[in-house]
Amino acid sequence: MALLKGEGTHQxxxxxxxxxxxxxxxxxxxxxxxxxxxxxxxxxxxxxxxITSSVKSVARxxxxxxxxxxxxxxxxxxxxxxQPPPPWPGSSRIASDLxxxxxxxxxxxxxxxxxxxxxxxALGRGAEAAISLVAPxxxxxxxxxxxxxxxxxxxxxxxxxxxxxxxxxxxxxxxDRDAVRSLLGHAEWVLYGGAGHGLLDEAAPDYRWDVxxxxxxxxxxxxSRLVTS
Numbered sequence: 001m002a003l004l005k006g007e008g009t010h011q012x013x014x015x016x017x018x019x020x021x022x023x024x025x026x027x028x029x030x031x032x033x034x035x036x037x038x039x040x041x042x043x044x045x046x047x048x049x050x051i052t053s054s055v056k057s058v059a060r061x062x063x064x065x066x067x068x069x070x071x072x073x074x075x076x077x078x079x080x081x082x083q084p085p086p087p088w089p090g091s092s093r094i095a096s097d098l099x100x101x102x103x104x105x106x107x108x109x110x111x112x113x114x115x116x117x118x119x120x121x122a123l124g125r126g127a128e129a130a131i132s133l134v135a136p137x138x139x140x141x142x143x144x145x146x147x148x149x150x151x152x153x154x155x156x157x158x159x160x161x162x163x164x165x166x167x168x169x170x171x172x173x174x175x176d177r178d179a180v181r182s183l184l185g186h187a188e189w190v191l192y193g194g195a196g197h198g199l200l201d202e203a204a205p206d207y208r209w210d211v212x213x214x215x216x217x218x219x220x221x222x223x224s225r226l227v228t229s
Contacts, residue, residue: 011035012063014056019072020109021100028072028101029056031063038114041105042223043098043140044071047124047149048088050079054202055123058216062121065220068113072101074126091152094129102139117141119223123200124171125149131157131184142226144219145187147172147197150180161187162222164215166195166206190218 010033017030029051033039042062046055051073059069073079074094078086089097105113119142122130127148134140134157145163149172161184165177172180181189195211198204202212 010064010066012060014060014063017070019070019101019104020107021103024100026072026097026100027077028070029059030068030070031056031059032068032112033063033066038112039066039068040116040223040226041113041118042067042069043101043105043118043120044069045098045120045122045126045130046071046074047122047126047147048085049124049201050075050085052201052203054200057202058121058123058200061216062220067119067220067223068105068110070101070105072097088125091129091132094126095133098129098133106139117226119226120144121146121219122148124197128152134159142223144222146215147199148180150176150183156184156186160222160226162190162218163187164190164192164199164218166192166197166199166211168193168195168206169197170206171197188222190215 012031013034014031017028019026019028044059051071059071062069074089074097075086117139120130120140121144123146127145128150134143140159143157143159143161192211195208196206198207199215200212201207
């Protein structure tokens with residue numbers, strides 16, 4: 001499989017994945033290097049639009065940098081192309097699906113995943129569930145948030161955290177953005193002038209490829225700081 005210039009050094013496998021946890025089954029998206037070895041795991045939490053082509057592109061980009069990315073479908077297959085997204089799932093169901101994905105990533109079904117804590121990348125509305133999952137920390141060692149939408153009271157995520165916002169975010173107000181930054185006071189934050197909510201969404205009218213490139217480069221570098229045994 002050909003690699004695009006500047007997008008990493010690994011050939012990759014990617015596509016739909018079956019995620020099993022005990023008797024439960026969900027679908028999702030997987031991208032990982034296509035060669036022997038074990039690779040640092042990333043749990044990818046999509047936002048309200050679901051597992052879009054842009055979310056898949058993000059997963060493939062990270063995989064080309066040597067990461068094993070698993071993104072569970074939080075809509076459990078109810079999202080239909082060219083149709084509005086269904087109602088956002090409840091927090092308990094999302095938590096269950098994310099925990100199931102983490103368990104599957106540690107199972108014998110995924111021998112290509114390195115042991116140790118996973119990294120987590122959460123987009124938009126998926127950020128709230130991601131923050132809750134690492135408080136207290138268990139299987140997550142680092143957290144990256146892109147245009148996070150937070151509607152409930154949250155506590156600081158007790159793991160290294162980096163966040164990204166566009167200064168012209170039309171979904172998250174400046175006040176809400178400042179509130180999230182205050183609640184996650186220890187986190188690193190990167191703000192992009194001239195960018196809106198769709199930092200990584202290729203279908204968004206405010207998408208900027210240069211910002212998307214910088215976000216992903218920073219995420220890869222941030223995740224590489226987490227040293228596991």
